[in-house]
Amino acid sequence: MSPDLDVVVVGAGPAGLSLAHRLAGTGLAVRVLEANDHVGGRMACFRHDGYTVDTGAEQVPTYGYEHTWRLLRELDVPLADVPTVRGMLAVWRDGRAHPGLAHPLGLLTGAGLSVRGRLDLLRLQARIARRARAFDPDRPEDTPLGMGTVADLAAHHHPDVGDFLLEPVVSGFFGWDPARSAAAPFVSLMRAAGPASTWRTYADGMDTLARRLAERVDVRTGVPVDEVVAGTDSALVHTGEGTLTARAAVLCVPAPVAARLYANAPADEREFLSASTFTPMLKVSCLLDRPLSPPSARPVYALLVPARERGRDGVLSGIIVDHVKNPARVPPGRGLLTLLAAPSAMPDLLTAPDDEVVRAMTADAEPFVPGLAAATVANFVHRFPHGLPEATPAALRSRRGFLARASRPVDYAGDWIMARPSSEGAIRAAATTAARVTHLCATRKEPV
Numbered sequence: 058m059s060p061d062l063d064v065v066v067v068g069a070g071p072a073g074l075s076l077a078h079r080l081a082g083t084g085l086a087v088r089v090l091e092a093n094d095h096v097g098g099r100m101a102c103f104r105h106d107g108y109t110v111d112t113g114a115e116q117v118p119t120y121g122y123e124h125t126w127r128l129l130r131e132l133d134v135p136l137a138d139v140p141t142v143r144g145m146l147a148v149w150r151d152g153r154a155h156p157g158l159a160h161p162l163g164l165l166t167g168a169g170l171s172v173r174g175r176l177d178l179l180r181l182q183a184r185i186a187r188r189a190r191a192f193d194p195d196r197p198e199d200t201p202l203g204m205g206t207v208a209d210l211a212a213h214h215h216p217d218v219g220d221f222l223l224e225p226v227v228s229g230f231f232g233w234d235p236a237r238s239a240a241a242p243f244v245s246l247m248r249a250a251g252p253a254s255t256w257r258t259y260a261d262g263m264d265t266l267a268r269r270l271a272e273r274v275d276v277r278t279g280v281p282v283d284e285v286v287a288g289t290d291s292a293l294v295h296t297g298e299g300t301l302t303a304r305a306a307v308l309c310v311p312a313p314v315a316a317r318l319y320a321n322a323p324a325d326e327r328e329f330l331s332a333s334t335f336t337p338m339l340k341v342s343c344l345l346d347r348p349l350s351p352p353s354a355r356p357v358y359a360l361l362v363p364a365r366e367r368g369r370d371g372v373l374s375g376i377i378v379d380h381v382k383n384p385a386r387v388p389p390g391r392g393l394l395t396l397l398a399a400p401s402a403m404p405d406l407l408t409a410p411d412d413e414v415v416r417a418m419t420a421d422a423e424p425f426v427p428g429l430a431a432a433t434v435a436n437f438v439h440r441f442p443h444g445l446p447e448a449t450p451a452a453l454r455s456r457r458g459f460l461a462r463a464s465r466p467v468d469y470a471g472d473w474i475m476a477r478p479s480s481e482g483a484i485r486a487a488a489t490t491a492a493r494v495t496h497l498c499a500t501r502k503e504p505v
């Protein structure tokens with residue numbers, strides 16, 4: 058009996074949608090099943106009273122995102138629809154914001170680093186530049202940094218480099234614990250992404266790419282997949298609405314979700330699946346009646362709060378100033394801030410009621426943005442139990458074996474396969490998986 062479809066894709070995030078687009082382009086019959094009532098996954102948006110709220114991902118660098126930009130060109134998304142982020146990245150130190158992080162200007166102004174810290178950072182950058190080709194984000198296990206963690210890297214440098222650069226960036230943007238995550242994926246990603254002044258964001262919200270892809274592929278939202286089972290030359294996909302058969306099923310969900318849905322994964326896949334842990338992320342959106350920002354000598358679009366500055370009970374690791382990032386995110390004269398939760402606060406916050414989360418996070422943010430409580434018209438909490446791939450040394454060690462596995466009826470795509478905490482990692486992984494699945498389907502005779 059011929060299967061219902063060539064390929065069932067589980068998950069309508071950047072990986073699932075770009076994979077479906079690639080596969081459908083080769084003439085395969087593809088369907089995407091998405092548990093949520095909307096597409097985008099961790100790169101989604103919602104609209105409320107004229108505000109455009111990025112619930113997960115925030116920005117797309119101009120550089121180092123080759124697969125993303127290729128896809129955007131294919132979809133005829135003009136560069137003008139992905140404008141450069143306005144304002145600077147800043148770090149909080151000694152009672153004020155220091156703009157210029159990840160910016161050439163930062164080496165002059167300090168961006169929160171002392172002179173000795175800056176000199177040490179320059180030495181580190183020169184060392185990385187000398188071996189630039191070895192920092193390939195596609196091969197994070199092969200860099201000169203080996204399996205060392207972010208904390209190991211920091212330990213070899215002036216304390217400022219760890220305390221006011223590495224820790225705030227990896228904790229704020231990825232929810233990483235510097236002692237657990239490998240330094241190589243981070244250094245490779247930042248080197249490829251270039252200065253923060255070249256980073257961009259979608260004018261119409263971070264779900265732009267997902268919405269454009271979803272217009273071109275068969276996506277069913279509100280259909281959670283319960284289980285995926287591999288047969289000899291087909292896959293079964295069980296949902297509450299029934300079972301679909303396909304030549305291949307591709308799990309485009311975070312690794313811990315994939316491991317749960319596909320309980321009989323072969324042994325040579327299980328090691329990397331279980332090593333591919335995720336950090337949780339939590340954000341609180343503050344919709345404001347005026348465009349409040351952290352006071353700073355230059356406009357900032359993101360302020361990172363280092364662990365050293367937040368104290369033992371602090372719950373805030375950063376603030377995104379969305380109306381500076383892109384003024385079209387808010388109605389004229391209004392403001393929008395996104396508060397990022399600190400990794401240390403995550404276990405409690407993830408399960409706390411929304412009003413408690415909002416109270417704790419906004420109370421911590423008030424000193425950085427005086428007047429925040431008075432200007433807030435609404436708050437929304439966004440929780441991601443699987444926020445970003447943790448990219449631990451264990452994940453890097455087992456990645457090569459996973460990549461070498463044979464093509465099978467159940468496959469995977471997602472940022473975790475690249476050990477890269479970014480949407481480019483998801484889209485890059487989908488391109489590789491598309492080639493594997495196309496080959497697998499071509500070796501089967503009967504068309505659907």
Ligand SMILES: Cc1cc2nc3c(=O)[nH]c(=O)nc-3n(C[C@H](O)[C@H](O)[C@H](O)COP(=O)(O)OP(=O)(O)OC[C@H]3O[C@@H](n4cnc5c(N)ncnc54)[C@H](O)[C@@H]3O)c2cc1C
Pocket residue numbers: 067068069070071072073090091092093096097098099100112113114115116117230280281282283309310311314318338339340441443444445470471472473478479480481482483
């Ligand atoms: C807070 C935060 C900030 C980020 N910032 C950035 C950034 O600035 N720039 C950047 O490039 N990246 C950023 N990222 C990372 C980026 O969002 C992810 O790398 C990307 O979304 C991963 O895509 P994916 O398709 O692999 O997974 P996801 O986006 O997680 O998509 C998986 C999809 O599968 C669905 N799903 C799960 N279980 C099931 C099931 N049982 N049945 C059916 N569907 C299911 C989910 O609902 C989801 O839609 C950020 C992530 C977070 C959480």
